[in-house]
Amino acid sequence: MQLEVQAINTFYGLSHILFDVSLEVDKGQAVVLLGRNGAGKTTTLRSIMGLTPPKTGTVKFQGWDITGMVPFKVARLGLGFVPEDRRIFPDLTVKANLDVGRTRGNDKSVKWTYERIYMHFPRLKELANRRGGHLSGGEQQMLTIARTLMGDPTFLLLDEPSEGLAPIIVRDLGNFIEVMKKEGITILLSEQNVKFSLKHADRAYIVDSGHIKYQGSIEDLEKDDEVKKRYLAV
């Protein structure tokens, strides 16, 4: 198991957001966390990353206990986080945004170089000197993923990547998720877009009001109209 989340409880101030959330992700898998707005998807990813550390429960990554570890140390273990609101540094150029994610410096063993990023996202190469604040939503989504990849993660937390994107861009995004899977990067993504998730994930969890309500393979979920109707409004 590359990632093991065991019964975490997370709070924002006094409000209890996650209730005994547990999930597991195997190496090389793409797992989707489905749920409505406010169900606790983002909080789950943020808890794993250490951005909102859980009060109780444990998070284990490749056997290490990373519960409550500061995010930059978690990232250096190989966990990459792609925020839902993209958080492109607006005053930095596209190239500088990528540079900031290049946390392993000039290490020659890194898999993701500028050249490889530009090969997969030719648009980012064209925009290399444009300020991050002047990009379209789709360009920002590509850049935020590319920026995280520059740190060479072995495991990627993708928070609602398809949100707010035009269908054609969502298709590109899906293709790139397949590329990352081929590269051997494990993916845990949160989504509301059920169709997109069914296409690219191997397993699914459904979270509702901070509780895990369902877990199973994508094939099983696809057939389970009752569950889809109740939690996903499909």
Added chain:
Amino acid sequence: MSVQFYLFLLINGLSLGMLLFIIASGLTLVFGVLRVINFAHGSLYMIGAFLAYSLSLLMTGGSLFSFFVMLLVVPPLIAVIGFVLEYTLFRRIYRAEHLLQLLLTYALVLILDDLVRLVWGGDPRNVTRPEFLAGSVSFFGMALPTYNVFILCIGPAIALGLWLMLYRTRAGNLMRATVSYPDTLGALGVNVSWVMTSTFMLGCWLAGLGGVLMSSFANIDLAIGMEKIIECFAVVVIGGLGSVGGALLGSLIIGVGITWLPVLLASVGVQEASRWALVFPYAMMAVVLIVRPWGLFGKPER
């Protein structure tokens, strides 16, 4: 008054402005990245000036060697003091309300200023200029101190250096990224606390550099810290909090303004013109706050 005389004053005003810029750029950089206005910045600058004075006593006064030693030793020493202050105090208050930040940095002003009084006493001091900068150059028949010309050259060099660092290096990218989203930067694997500590140290280094340059520019005494922090505050408000380019423009406006105004006012017959000129930085600050509250180069708060 002749045109030459005003030109002469302009050059003096610009060199005063450049000195101000070196100090104010540190203040604005620290505010930009850490979101704290460090009122103790002026005290650190003053400690730099007095350290330069003490160091000069240990060496042959007026030698080029001693001047270089001061420039090389004192600013890093102030940066080390900055490190201690940041590590023990400042990092506790980044997310606190402004009032608490103001209280902490003001308390530091009181403590540091009294420490200076304790160590160096209240007498005005000065440091002999190195020989090759001690003379003057002839300028339309008027004697322009070589030292002012020297500062006039150092200022743009520092501005250029800061610009290159901020816009052409990874360290600069990290600092500018911290301004927008520190949490996101941390999740990318960057030790943001260290970026903040380094920025604070750089700001203090600039205060120390300003102190060394000031110690040979004019007399130094216990009042210079307070005097400079007020001018610097006016500068960064005029230029836009957090903007280094704005600090440069603001410094030059204030430097030239306080050099020109007394002469201008006196020439039109105003009594006690030099006292009126003291109001200039505040008046400028007030005008900018009314017309463009985010400063000349700043951006409105989101």
